[in-house]
Amino acid sequence: MPRLLIVKTGDAFPEVIEQYGDFEALFRQALAEDGFVAEVFDARHEPLPDLAEVDGLIVTGSHAMVSDAEPWSEALKPWLVAARERNLAMLGVCYGHQLMAAAFGGESGYHPAGRESGTHGVSLTESGREDPLLGTLPRHFSAQLTHAQSVLKAPSGSVVLARNDHDAHQALRYGPRQWSVQFHPEFTPEVMRAYLTRQVDKLRDQGQDAHALMRRVIDTPEARSLLVRFAQAVTPAS
Structure with missing residues (x-):
């Protein structure tokens, strides 16, 4: 079994x-x-682990904002760079996506069109269709999303694997075994609806109906499958 580490942000x-x-x-x-199975490291409160003890990293989402440059978040950047230099397998999700992009030379910040929340369609690019991880997904699939910030500028040398009408950088690849996605493959429909319930006022302020978005929430098994596929990719060949 691969030694997977969830980086809790x-x-x-x-x-x-x-x-x-x-x-x-x-x-x-x-x-x-x-x-x-996976161990958990809380990046806000624990010292950085030894990368030699890990086969793959999954960097979680957060209610924090990458552009706020909190000390614990900034400390993760050189650690993630070191992980990429070791060709350690990595998958960033939402905040993890934005943090990895910023760590590798891109730019993350508030999306000019505001918040994207609910179940939305995502489309693979031509590069995404050929990607060893995302290329297993349908060309068009549904995913759970909730974010106010986005990757505004992808790092030099990265490859855009997926996009949608709201976000040009729904998925990126930074190296042969380093990926990140803006959407939440770990979210169930129930979790997505709970988030929308919390965001009624914020979404109303930008002209969106959270209750209508709740009615359109569906299961997203294709997006969810990425987590197991990532773990399988990390597993050493027998």
């Missing part, structure tokens, strides 16, 4: 944690569907 809302589990629990549940 934040907490979900209290009611989400109570009913469904925190971010790391959601990842663990998805990975457990195919028998994979």
